[in-house]
Amino acid sequence: MISNKMIELVQNSSVIRAMFEEGKRLASIYGSENVFDFSLGNPSVEPPEAVKNAVIETVTGESANLVHGYMNNSGYEDVRSTIADSINKKFNTSFTEENIIMTVGAAGGLNVILKTLLNPGDEVITFAPFFGEYRNYVDNYDGELVVVSPNTATFQPNLSEFEKKITDKTKAVIVNTPNNPTGVVYSEETIIALADILNRKQAELKTSIYLISDEPYRELVYGGITVPYLTKYYRNTIVGYSYSKSLSLPGERIGYLVIPGEADAFKDVAAAANVANRILGFVNAPSLIQRVVAKCLDAEVDISVYNRNRELLYNSLIEYGYTCVKPEGAFYLFVKALEEDDKAFSAAAKKYNILIVPGSSFGCPGYFRIAYCVDYKTIEGSLGRFKKLALEYLGK
């Protein structure tokens, strides 16, 4: 009775979410303190106090019809203007509210921009490993996802293969830095080289290729590293941002798109994105939380908590014999599985009540992802089990 596409999608339904449900099942058997669920990127750090204060201030201090009513499908003008100013201050850009479209999270934003851009058969390139939902988002608009194979030495994108895969059907490129699942931040050198390739190919093919920068992890970086702001490196960049991680609000579905004025066909793209937001059924980003985030633009979650997790887990895994590029951002480790079959390895980990996600879910078999956005004691409790798991494969 359901559509053919959905039959397939339900069958292959996100391994990550299935793991989440499995974690709850194991917890009900063994007790949650004996299950080590590293499967889902659900922030463990509380939202900053500023969020609660802004919620209360908004519902007590502003008109209820304003706070909960319809507004322009692109979002409240004052919220968009405040966000534009904040981006300008941080990155020395010059956006206005015309460049900002409030969206139902970054997932909503990506769908809006793909609906805006794609004709059936258009190609969208991304770099493995990548967030598996990109495949569904592109397929929603009958586009073709073209995957550049992983560079497992550094997990920086493989740019020579990228250049070869650009064709006259390439409409967009999706990058995600800091990256899910590797935690790697694409270097400025990488970004410059990527922009250079795109500029050359655009000129050669006489097309516009939009670089979609999916940025839910922008603020989650460690050791003072800088994440380049991509609109400054390439004219046709569109940013998809989310407050899910920066303010620990993943359930609220709040984020925005930045469409720079210098992007090709800016007016058409912005107008179409406004309409796409409406007709896809989002209508607008949730209203109260739009007003709340505009009051919390300088608030931050305490990322030292994630950093402490990262250090303990990374150092311990290396000690036990695992191999992993040390990540500079996000809250994931992407570790080489101790056997070729990452699904078999993840199943082996489950025998120790450790839940991890096979790399093949991210287009990168032979690896697994650990989401370390969990309590420190979960990390501590898991270490002996990760050690035993390593011993099982590597011997003592």
Added chain:
Amino acid sequence: MISNKMIELVQNSSVIRAMFEEGKRLASIYGSENVFDFSLGNPSVEPPEAVKNAVIETVTGESANLVHGYMNNSGYEDVRSTIADSINKKFNTSFTEENIIMTVGAAGGLNVILKTLLNPGDEVITFAPFFGEYRNYVDNYDGELVVVSPNTATFQPNLSEFEKKITDKTKAVIVNTPNNPTGVVYSEETIIALADILNRKQAELKTSIYLISDEPYRELVYGGITVPYLTKYYRNTIVGYSYSKSLSLPGERIGYLVIPGEADAFKDVAAAANVANRILGFVNAPSLIQRVVAKCLDAEVDISVYNRNRELLYNSLIEYGYTCVKPEGAFYLFVKALEEDDKAFSAAAKKYNILIVPGSSFGCPGYFRIAYCVDYKTIEGSLGRFKKLALEYLGK
């Protein structure tokens, strides 16, 4: 640069929304007290105080990670269970949380269920006049919207034409009662006859035809009239509900789908709707407001305000010589235009600073829609102008 579909959609972009922007422009010239904007269904009645209290109670009394975090893509189990109980109490049904999927408003819910059900080329039937977005929602999944022509005598659906339009490609039927744009409530007699046709056609064609009941106006009815709960009349009914009007929260994007256990392929449909919610980029309904509405299920907006508007406007228009079926629900009047060309008539009204929406936006030319969810004084101020407009056409 943008997709071919979007080029067309931007050009034809919602007349209603364009009117809304036009209203703001006129207000900036003439002053808002001299512009009579009846174009948008943006509730003028404030949300009940219970909403504010529930927001504050939730952010101060519950764990912030729970309130703002990820949950099952179908929504919080406790919220869904509370809503199921409330529906059961009101309508003597027997739903559980398994039957409820929290959605980003009814617009999100309709998109989720259409993504779930439609293969390209499948047909979805609706009855003119209808909410114009249905055309876009069905097109999002490459379905074909089949429109049954209006029965302008009563604006009850034209069932004999409906029966003829059902084919083996008919996957779903969308009804909207109380109706936008007419305000008419489909009678129980209508619903029984509609269900009878659907049952006969299902048996004859050996297909499942889902009846999608779009119910944002369920609670907005006047004179104590009852709106039949459609799952009780037809097994394959799926309800799309929204709190936009019942709690005056249209900006919050919060609603739900009801998928009854007795519906054909219930398990597949519910599982696919859960996945569709995720992959369309909604991910889940906004979290805080999910928890808030579950605490406000017995709260109501003051619909006597809308009723007062309805009475004054309806009685005055009839007195001036307009023709209109007196609506029993929603907050719209659907009035016969005083010339055949409803767009020309709406343009004529604009000369009096009256903004109305041509019936052709709802698949019913020759009429216009008045959204009377405005201040009483806006209604009062508009009467002289509606009278002059009538005189212009009808003479003294």
